[in-house]
Amino acid sequence: MDKQQPLLSVKNLKTHFFMDEGVVKAVDGVTFDVQAGQVFGIVGESGCGKSVTMKAVLRLVDPPGRIVGGEIMLRRTNEDGSTNEAIDLVKLDANGKMMRDIRGAEIALIPQEPMASFSPVHTIGDQICEAIMLHQSVDKRAARKIALQMLKDVGIPIPEQRLDEYSWQLSGGLRQRAIIAMALSCNPRLLIADEPTTAVDVTTQAQVLRLLRRLQEQRNAAIIFITHDLGVIAQMADSVMVMYLGLVMEQGPVETIFHNAKHPYTQALLRSIPTVTMTPRVNLPTISGSIPHPFNKPKGCPFHPRCEKSIAGKCDARTPALQAAGERQWVSCFLYHDVEVSA
Amino acid sequence: MLRFIVQRLLILPFLVLLFSVIVFWLVQAPPGDFLTSYVANLASSGSSIDAEQVEALKRQFGLDQPGYIQYWRWMESLSKGDLGLSLEYQRPNTELIGERLVLTIALALFAFVITWLFAIPAGIYSATHQNSWLDYVLTVLNYIGVATPNFMLALILMWLAFSYLGLSVTGLFSPEYIQAPWSWERVVDLMKHIWLPAIVLGVAGTARLTRVMRANLLDELNKPYVVTARAKGLSEWKVVFKYPVRLALNPLVSTIGWYLPQLFSGSLIVATVMNLPNIGPLLLRALTQQDMYLAGSILLIYCFLTIVGTLISDILLALLDPRIRMEGA
Structure with missing residues (x-):
């Protein structure tokens, strides 16, 4: 990681929803850092936990959801601009004065x-x-x-x-x-943009993205940019985190993720983007299968039932942890390491 | 906005005219007229009246004329602010209806205020504390409130008030004020009596309104603008009252207009049970006796109040909701 202290540092964040039917582990151990002035992209399909992650950072998770573990460290700034100690947002009262002062202002x-x-x-x-x-x-x-x-x-x-x-x-x-x-x-020093361009047409989308980027640079604010659109990520983000079923699959600088993706899920996502050099009238590659229901998450790596490279007896039994795989790149996949999530 | 109100006010006389035709046709619709039921009543009590006298009465009341002439005469007197003569009581309808109408409106307004004062806070609490024990208690109370016939509630409350508080609770006045002219003491006496029938009349409406408010607010609480408001750092209390409560109230405000006539007609059985001197029993009697000008006048007043009530709720809604205020602008 950078020597500079991150603006926001999320460690092993877990947010679960306690429903009558059972517990949905919407976010199940997510770790990432956002540097000041950086655009941090979170990509994933619907239901992967990206929006819940954002709500947890704002402490706006509604019951029956609850943050059950981890920490969200926010570095605060004094009036004179000097940096202050980081505080753990998870420890604050969600509707207390301190959290309300942070929400909207910081x-x-x-x-x-x-x-x-x-x-x-x-x-x-x-x-x-x-x-x-x-x-x-x-x-x-x-x-x-x-x-x-x-x-x-x-x-x-x-x-x-x-x-x-x-x-x-x-x-x-x-x-x-x-x-x-x-x-x-x-x-604010941190903006959380939750799919801000899904509701507008493509031309407007491009304008809005350029505007966001310009304002972000002018004000040196950081943005957590949540989207399911890899194209938007490529245009906006400095680093990317790929989520699947509440877990981080891969994380790294945007160039690395696009040109040297390691996780089979990231690779499959990138293959399914249409490009101008493609042969016309050929079906786009898709990821086989569909996202499992959150109540029956697969055992082991959540992606293994849809993964072409899954290792029998390993991926379906143990959950891989997020580990460094190259410079500033992290991946949770047994193809690259053998560390599993500690229970 | 002003144009909207003026437009509505201009339509008002035409609507009243239209309703007067319908009302007149309706009260005339049953076979026979006042005299046939009058003769039948006399016969059942053993006395009789000869045909010549009946004919004389018929001419006197104008019942021998065709319907449109009768209607025209009614309209003629209406345009002079005179509601005509009651055939049965042989007194001006204005006099018969007057005080009863005032008391009916007073009772309706009281019931209305009680309903909203209780239902809105209860609905807000239930929605913001969904599935809490108090929410469940309120829900059960609401079901009981909706399911209890109000005349039965009236009997129970009268019995309780009489046997435990020693209050005589029939009517709207103490005996010494029933025939008295209006005075400050009479108003105070009315206030002492009006709360019980107002509660009885308001209970079912309160229960329904609480449920509707709860459901509306639950819908609104899940809207994205609530998240936006919270994300600004507003306190939960401010978020709820400034945004979702405001929007949840809009559909309720638009129903205020229906509420007044509903209370008038709904109060008939309660009025009979509690011996209330309001307009319900008078209308019932007028209808069974085919006292057509009296019945017609009361019904026409109902219609007028409904139109005015709807106008008031439309104006309120336009004030509350800019989407309606600016429609077509």
Whole structure:
């Protein structure tokens, strides 16, 4: 790892859901670091635990879900910009004053569906100013000024008018920009973007991604970028973590993951991306089988039933741990090491 | 917004006119008229009346005229603010309906306030503490509330109030105030009596409203905007009241308009059991006696109140929800 202290350091995070039917281990031992100013991508299919990981970092996991283990260390910054001791978010009361001061101010969320993520009966301005007044000691007028500047920064035309409009009066792209403005309004050092471009068309998606990247560089904020789209990851991320059924399969810098993927799951994901050099009218390679139901996770490596290279007697019996495999690359696969997850 | 209200107010007279035709046709619909039931009543009590007298009465009341002329006469007097003459009581309908209507509205408003005061907080608590023991207790109470016929509840509460508190709880006034003219003391006396029937009338509605509020709020609590609000760092209390509660209330506000007439017609049995001097028993009697102008006038007032109630709830909804306010703008 880098010598620099990471902004966010998640260690062996476990978040389980206690349902009547049984326990769903949505996140089952996830470890990663996010450096200041870095874009950290989390990829995976639906249900792999990427959104739950993000909710755990914000301490917004709803019952019956609960963080059952691990730590989430956040390095806080003093008023003067000097760094402070890291605190473990898992130990904080999820709705306590301290966690609420962190939420929105230090870690902000860019949610998935901008349409549903704004209240339809409150104006955009009201909702943005609310966040500003909550974390900064400013009055209504000053908050409005900040909100106006934020809307300008994210490239919304005629922002004075937009502040007094409702989310459903805006186009999809503008709504997405407004949501980003709201998340950035308190200058957070960590942004969590949960599939922020799934709800907009491709052209708008490209614009929004460029905007996010520019704002992130200007403000030197870190982003945890959650998506199922490897193309978006390639465009946005500095490092990538690939998740499958609540576990980390592989992790490393974006170039390494795309050009030298080690885990069979990552390799299979990359093969299923269409490219311009492909022969037309040939079926895309797919990953055989489907994601198992969370109640019957396979024993051993969760991917082994769908894995072409699975080793009988090993992959179906023991769960591989995430281990270093080359410079700044980690993989949990018995093809590369023999370390299993300790129970 | 203003245009919307003006538009609705302009439609109002036409709606009332339309309803007056329907109402008149409905009260005329049963076979016979006031005199046939009057004659039948006399016959059953052993006395009789000769055909000539019946004919004379018929002419006097205008019952020998065709329906449209009768309707026209009714409308004529209505346009002068006069609801016509009750055939049975031989007194102006305005006089008969007047105080009863005031008391009915007072009772309905009380029941309404009790319902909302209890149901909204209870629904919010149930939804935000889903599956807690108090949620289960409220759920059971709600089922009992919905399932208990209100006349039975009236009997039980009257019995309890009488035998344990020594209160005489029939009617809306103490005996000395029943015929008294309106005065401050009479209002105080009314307040002393009105709460019990108001509770009786409000229980079923409260139970239903609590369930609806709980269900609406549970839906809203799962919406992404709630996560956004929490992610801002708002306290849970503020999140819930500013966003999902506000949205869960909207569909309820739009039903306020139906609530008033429902309370009027629903109160008939309770009014009979509790001997309440409200409009329900008067309407029932007018209908069975075919006292058509009285029955028609009461029904027309119901219609008018329903229209006004709907208008009020539409205005409230438009105030609460910008999506409706700005529709077509």
